[in-house]
Amino acid sequence: MLHILHIGFGEIGRDVVKAILQRPAAATLCGIVDPHPNLAGKNLRDLLGNPSAPALVVQPTLAQALAEGPKPDVAIVTTGSRLPSVRATFAELAASGISSVSSCEELAFPQLRHPALAQELDALAKAKGVAILGTGVNPGFAMDALALGVSAVCSQVTSVRCVRSLDAGKRRPQLQKKVAAGMTPAEFQQGLAAKKLGHVGLAESAALLAAGFGWTLDHIDEKFEPVYATERINAPLFDIQPGQVRGMRMTAMGLRDGRTLVELDLTMAFAAETFDQIEIRANPSITVRALTGLPGDQSTIGLLVNCAQAIDRLPPGLRTMLDLMPVRALGTV
Amino acid sequence: MLHILHIGFGEIGRDVVKAILQRPAAATLCGIVDPHPNLAGKNLRDLLGNPSAPALVVQPTLAQALAEGPKPDVAIVTTGSRLPSVRATFAELAASGISSVSSCEELAFPQLRHPALAQELDALAKAKGVAILGTGVNPGFAMDALALGVSAVCSQVTSVRCVRSLDAGKRRPQLQKKVAAGMTPAEFQQGLAAKKLGHVGLAESAALLAAGFGWTLDHIDEKFEPVYATERINAPLFDIQPGQVRGMRMTAMGLRDGRTLVELDLTMAFAAETFDQIEIRANPSITVRALTGLPGDQSTIGLLVNCAQAIDRLPPGLRTMLDLMPVRALGTV
Secondary structure, eight states, rough: EEEEEEEEEEEEHHHHHHHHHHHTTEEEEEEEOOOOTTTOOOBHHHHOOOOOOOOOBBBBBBBHHHHHHHHSSEEEOOSSSSSHHHHHHHHHHHTTTTTEEOOGGGGGGGGTTTTHHHHHHHHHHHHHHHEEEEEOOOTTTTTTTTHHHHGGGGGGEEEEEEEEEEEGGGGGGGHHOOEEEEEEEEHHHHHHHTTTSOOOOHHHHHHHHHHTTTTTSSSSEEEEEEOOOOOOOEOOOOOOTTSSSSEEEEEEEEETTTTTEEEEEEEEEETOOOOOEEEEEEEEEEEEEEOOOOOOHHHHHHHHHHHHHHHHHHOOOOGGGGGOOOOOOOOOO | OOOEEEOOHHHHHHHHHHHHOOOOEEEEEEEEEEOTTTTTTTTTTHHHTTTTTTTOOOOHEEEHHHSSOOOOOOEESSSSSSHHHHHHHHHHHHHOOEEEEEEOOGGGTTTTTOOOEEEEEEEEHHTTOOEEEEEEEOOOOOOOOHHHHHHOOOOEEEEEEEEEEGGGGGSSSHHHHHTTTTTHHHHHHHHTTTTTTTTTTTHHHHHHHHHHHTTTOSSSEEEEEEEEOOSEEEEESSOOOSSSSEEEEEEEEEEETTTTEEEEEEEEEEOOOOOEEEEEEEEEEEEETTTTTTOHHHHHHHHHHHHTTTTGEEEEEEEOOOGOOOOOOOOOO
């Protein structure tokens, strides 16, 4: 039986908590932390509108959750995308001897943007005998770990391409805003300059793939471009006119000696097709397509809980999905 | 650097050896064993027609290989499909402190047909601190481990279906014979009764999937049926007339309380479409299709070498692909 603490009771966090409660034979939810005044002090039964949920009270801090409840084996953390904003939480958990699994996008490959911070967390985790892991559908699976897993059948990978496309109209309002839905071309350029648009994690996926195949990249070239509506799209929260932005296309190319070893192509737009595709150029070359796509939020929730369930398979330290997908091909160099 | 010994220099073994030689930075081939009089005593350079291959001589026995060469970390064993016929090899390797990775189909889930033998090998492997693992494209990946790996994004799996279809005309003559190509309906029934036809491993895949999702099956229902040609198929080794057998369709259903939890559907026939598809009914339901298929022999070779490369991630004992795919969903019960 795995004892799980959950930190961050937002939209994703709420569904993580429900997913934990759906596997009573394997996991016990032993606490919830969220300092938000609408949540702290509230009873889980009321928050979920489910009288058969455990009578847990959301605690405002980790210290209070640990004082109130049993010691968890692992905490699932769904609070932020950027590592510096979640760092203190991982450090506090590690100091308390608790492993972390988090959807923090930059934690999928923390060495990329925060090498010093990664080193600090790795040393702390090792000293305390806990693991810290970043996961989620993207980064963490659809455009990285799944390709590494599929490559188990391959020899001599020469390059990999992952394409993810999703209909933003079917996603949370938060994501719909993030992809610039309804903006004019000028507004898009402003939002891009202000770094208010786009998706965190494409470069992390590229770095994870390269590390998995044993490639040292010279650099990762990220691009963001708008996708314009050619006809009106009338959705609940957005009435997108022709010529306005219906979403974004983001690419990340991992290059070495002028060769593109990793190519990632992510479209999140209203009225876009929904699928994931992985193309591995190797012996044999393999193309795998998720015909259903890998639905964003639900897949992230599954990964968080399934990785928490596998936490004892990870040696102490700051870990990545590479440690949980040990069978993969080697890349050629 | 991993030191690999190879046992069994047949068609697959030869390509395994080539794949090992293609990754000189990661692995060293330190010996080859095959007692066949056409092979034992021969030099690898001559056998491969490759003067830059290592000047290794094929040894007739494991004992002689160990006397001649350095101690390997792991042996890749490609000698037989049935566990009783390969058992002595695994035992001898374990006794010498060497882990095994093998394409022996029954080793993919040895507990299914040989529980006593599995227990004996497990105890021996644990006593000697080595791992023994069965892998390959099928069983071992296409219809089991890949589905478990994809399920990492799912919660509450209610059932799983894996469909594999391949054009036998593009495979080795050995496989073409195994699928009854060119037989009359009467010959097919005779071959089936004599157990000379079909594929070892579908039930193993069903058992592996069930174990992965935490399901105890009441039983596994295996069926074999011929696929008849409706028009002439003129292939190099077979001239198949309308009404003759062009291949086989095999199914395995894993049942519990009358519910089908696992459904496997394998077609190996001349002029069949080539693809693999995995359908997971869960939250979310996911359908993934390998548009290229997962080519049989090449994929098995990749898996053997890639699993050998991951052997230090396995604790001692008789292991399965479940141990190398730790992130997966739980099934509902």
